[in-house]
Amino acid sequence: MPTPLPAAALADLAHDPHSYAATGPLRVQHLRLVLAVDFAQRSLTGTATWLLAEPPTRAAELVLDTRDLAIEGAWLGESAAGPAADYTLAPADAVLGQALRIAVPAGARAVCLAYRTSPAAAAVQWLAPAQTAGTHPFLFTQSQVILARTWLPCQDSPGIRFTYEAMVEIVGDERGQLLALMSAENPQATAPDGRYHFRMAQPIPAYLMALAVGRLDFIPLGERTGIYAEPATLPKAAYEFADLDQMVAAAESLYGPYRWERYDLLVLPASFPFGGMENPRLTFVTPTILAGDRSLTSLVAHELAHSWSGNLVTNATWDDFWLNEGFTVYFERRIMEQLYGADYAAMLQVLGEADLQHTLAELGTDSPATHLHLHLAGRDPDDGLNDIAYEKGCLLLLTLEKLVGRPRLDAFIKEYFTRFSFQSMDTAHFVAYLRQALLTPALEAQLDLPAWIDGPGLPANAPVARSARFAAVDAALAQLAAGTAPAHLLPPTAAWSSQEWEHFLRGLPPTLPAEALAALDAAFGFTASGNAEILAAWFPLALRAGYAPADAALADFLHHVGRRKFLVPLYRALLAAPGGQARAQKIYRQARPNYHSVATSTLDALVP
Template sequence: MAPLSSAVRPAAPPAPDPHSYAGQGTQLVRHLRLHLAVDFAQRTLAGTATWLLTEPVGAASASDSAGGTLVLDTRELRLDSVSLGEAAAGPAAAYALAPADAVLGQALHIQLPAGTAAVSIRYRTAPGAAALQWLAPAQTAGEFPFLFTQSQAILARTWLPCQDSPGIRFTYEATVEVLGSERGQLLALMSAENPQQTAANGRYQFRMVQPIPAYLMALAVGRLDFAPLSERTGIYAEPATLARATYEFADLEQMVATAEQLYGAYRWERYDLLVLPPSFPFGGMENPRLTFVTPTILSGDRSLTSLVAHELAHSWSGNLVTNATWNDFWLNEGFTVYFERRIMERLYGSTYADMLQVLGEADLHHTIAELGASSPATHLRLHLAGRDPDDGLNDIAYEKGCLLLLTLERLVGRPRLDAFIKEYFARFSFQSMDTATFIGYLRQQLLDPAPGLAERLSLGAWVDGPGLPANAPVARSARFEAVAAVRAQFGAGTPAAVLAPATAGWSSHEWVHFLQGLSPTLPAAELAALDAAFGFTASGNAELLAAWLPLALRAGYTPADAALTQFLLHVGRRKFLVPLYRALLATPGGRARAQEIYRQARPNYHSVATSTLDALLA
C-alpha cells in the first residue's frame, strides 16, 4: 500500500465537546493505522489501532514533545494492551480507564513520555457493541451473514478506541480480515477507497486520504456485488437487490454533477452507494465515499431518491465542513436539506422540490407540537450536555435549519446566497464549525454590509429562540393542491374507484400527502374501499405503508394486520418504527400485541432503534 501523506493540522484547537473525553488530554490524533479481524461466529472485531499523534503547539515535530496525556473515548471495549510507538509489541504504556458513564462510556488516559509520536492499542469489541449490527443469513436477502456499523453520533467508540468528537479529524489506513469458512465469499467495505470484487483470502486493505471525524468511520461486510453507474459512481448491494438498486439510482452521476454546479467540486473522488439489509436504522448515512442507504427507498419508480440527494449533499455540508459538536448539528443538517432540495429542483423541476418542502414543513410542525412550541429543544443551537446527542437529532435541525436558509434566500436573493454558501464550503473545507463562529462569518459576509438586513432576518430568534419565528416562509405545492382536490372528492362521497384515473402518475410523495390528509377517524369500510381501489396494504412501498398502516390501526381495519406485523418484523428504519408502534399502543389491547411483535423483531433492529423502542415498549 502506498504511504499516506500526513493529515492536515487543525487550524485551531477543537471546540470543547461535552460528548467526548478527548479534551481532557494534551494530545490530538492525526492518523490511524487499523488492523481488524471480523469474527461472525463470536460477533466481535479484534485487532490493533495505532494512532499517530499531532505535534504539540510550538514543537517542530512530535519527537520534540515534552510528553503529556492522550485521552481516547471507549465504550465496552476489552483492552488487551496499550503500547508506545507504532507496534503493538512496543514498550508498555501507563494507562487508566476512568469509571464508565452510561452515555459517554469510559475515558482511556494514556501517559506519553517525551518524544512519543504514536500509541498502539490491542482490543476487541463486545458482542453487543452498540455500533455493530450482526445479521444472520435469515435477516439478509441471501444466504450469508452480514455486518454493518453505524457510528453517528457517538457510537464509533464502541468499535474503535478514538477521539469520538466531530471536531477532531484524522486520516486512516486499514487492513480488515474476514474469518471463517465463508471468508472468500464476503466483501468488506469502509468509508475509504474500496475494492469492487471479493478477495479469495478474505483480506482487504483500505485508505482514506481526506481527514474525517470518527462518526464517519464505517465498515460493512457481506455477500455483495458491485455495479458501476459512471466512472466515479456505482452501487454495492446483495445480489438479489442489485438490479433493483441500479435501476432506482440511475440518476446518481447526474446528482453529483448537479451538486458540483451548485456549490463546487466534489472533493472525495468516488461516490458509491451501499444498499444495506432492511434492519438499517436510518434512511441513509453519509459515510465518505460510501453512503449507506436503506432498501426501503427502492420504490420502483425512483420517487424516493431525494434521500440519496440528501446524503450526497453531506459530502459538502457535514463531511467537508462539519458541526464542531452535536450542539451545532443544525449546521450539518439545515444546509444539507436546503442543498438536497436545490439538487432535486435542478433535476426534476420546482414543482417536485415544492412537494419535498411541504412535506418537510409538515414534519417540522409535528415535531414542534410534540416538543412544545416554547421548548428549548426547538432551538437550532442545542445544549445536549449530559444527554445522548441522539436525543437532539430530529426535524428541528433539518427543517428549521433549512427554513432559516430559505428566509435568507428571500432576503438577499438566490445568486448572492449561492455565492456565500459556495465560498463557505471552500473556505472551511476539512474543518469544523460551531454556531458562534458561523454567526460571526454570516454577519461579516452577508448581514453587516447590508444595513437593516440583520433585523429583518431575526437571526437570534432562529438560532436561540423556540418554535418558528414570525418571518418563517410557508411552502405551497401545486401538485399537492391537486391531491387535496382528489381527497376532498373522496370525502364528499365520490367512490375511490372513480377517482383512480385522477391519481395516475402520482409519485410516492403525492400518495403520502393524500394519506396523511385523510381523517384519522375514517371507518374501516371506507378504508376497505380505498384499499380495493389502490392496493395500499399490498404495496411494496415503505413510505406508503408507513402512512397507511396507522389509519388501518385506528379504524380497526383487520385486513392490514398481517402487513403491519411483517413490516415491523423486517424493517428496522426508526423513522417508521416509532410512529407505528405508537399507533399500535393506542389501540385496544395494543400494548400486548406491540410487545409480542417487538419481542420477535428486536433482534432485527440496530441499537439506535432499540434504545428508543425499549423505553417506549417497557
C-alpha cells in the same frame, strides 16, 4: 463580499461535552487499523495505531473515548514491538463510555493499542443469514452520533479529524466469500484470502468511520459512481439509482467540486436504522427506498449533499447539529429541483414542513429542544436528531434566500464550503462568518437571527411552502369528503408520485371508519403497496380504524424493517389502538433481534 473570517478564527472552537478526548492535550492525526472480523464470535479484534498530530514537548496524556471495549495492551510507537505504555480506564458512564488515558512521554509520535469489541457493541450489528437478502451473514456499523467508540478506541468528537488506513481480514468459514467495505477507497470484488486494504486520504471525524462485511456485488453507474448490494437486491438498486451520476453533477454545479474522488452507495439489509448515512465515498442506504419507480431518491440526494455540508464542513459538537443537517436539507432540495423541477422540490418542502410542525407539536413550541443551537450536555446527543435541525435549519436558509436573493446566497454557501473545507464549525463562529460575509445590519434586523438560533419554535418570518401538484391532491380529498367514491378518482391519480400519495394519506381524516378504508384499499391497494413511505402513512389510519386486513402487512413490516423513522410512530400507533399493547409487545419481542441498537435504545423505553 466582505473578507471571510480567517481559518485561524476556528482554532478556539467550543469544547465537545460528549467526548472525553476533547479535554485532553493531545490530538490524533492518522490511524493505522488492523482488524479481524469473526462472525462466529461476533467480534472485531486487532490493533489501532494512532499517530499524533504533534509529539508532546513534555510528558502528557493521550485521551481516547471507549465504550464496552476490551483493551488488551498499549505500546509506545507504531507497533506492539514498542515499549509498553501505562494506561488507565476511567469508570464507565452509560452514555459516554470510558475515558482511556495513556501516558505519553515527551517526543513520542504514536501509540499502538490492542483491543477487542463486545458482541453487543452498540455500533455493530451482526446479522444471521436469515436476516439478510441472501444466505450469508452480514455486519455493518453505525458510528453516528457517538458510537464509533464502541468499535474503535478513538477521539470520538466531530471536531477532531484524522486520516486512516486499514487492513481488514475475515476469518473462519466465511473467508473468501464476503466482501469488506469501509468509508475509504474500496475494492469492487471479493478477495479469495479474505484480506482487504483501505485508505482514506481526506481527514474525517470518527462518526464517519464505517465498516460493512457481506456477500456483496458491485455495479458501476459511471466513472466515479456505483452501487454495492447483496446479489438479490442489486438489479433493483441499479434501476432505482440510475440518476446517481446526474445527481453528483447537479451538486457540483451548485456548490463546487466533489472532493472525495468516488461516490458509491451500499444498500444494506432492512435492519439499517436510518434512511441513509453519509459515510465518505460510501453512503449507506436503506432498502426501504427501493420503491421501483425512483420516487424516493431524494434521500440519496440528501446523503450526497452531506459530502459538502457535514463531511467537508462539520458541526464542531452535536449542539451544532443543525449546521450539518439544515444545510443538507436545503442542498438536497436544490439538487432535486435541478434534476426534476421546482414543482417536485416544492412537494418535498411541503412534506418536510409538515414533519417539522408535527415535531414542534410533540416537543412544545416553547421548548428549548426546538432551538437550532442545542445544549445537550449531560444527555445522549442522539436526542437532538430530529426535524428541528433538519427542517428549521433549512427554513433559516430559505429565509436568507428570500432576503438576499438566491445568487448571493449560493455564492455565500459555495465560499463557505471552500473556505472551511475539512474543518469544523460551531454555531457562534458560523454566525460571526454570516454577519461578516453576507448580512448587513438592515438585513440582520429583518432576519431576526437570534430568534432562529436561540429561540423556540418558528420565527414569524419563516416561509411557508406551497405545491401546485398538491393542490390537485387536495381537490381529490375534497371530492372524497363530498361523497365521491374512491374508484372514481382512479384516472386522475394514476400518475401521482410517492409524494402525492403521502400527502393524500396525511390529508385523510384520522378517524375514518374501517369500511371507508376498505373502499380506499380496494381502489388504490395501499395495504399491498411496496412503497415504505406509503405504508408508514397508511398503517396508522388502519390501526385507529381497526381495519383488520392491514394487520398482517403491518406485522410483516415491523418484523423486517429496522428504520427508526418508521418504527417509532408505528409502535406508538399500535400501542394506542384497542388491544394494541399486547400486540406491540408480541411483535417487538419477535422483531427486536432484527433491529439495530440505535432503534432498540428508543423502542425499549417505548414498548413496555
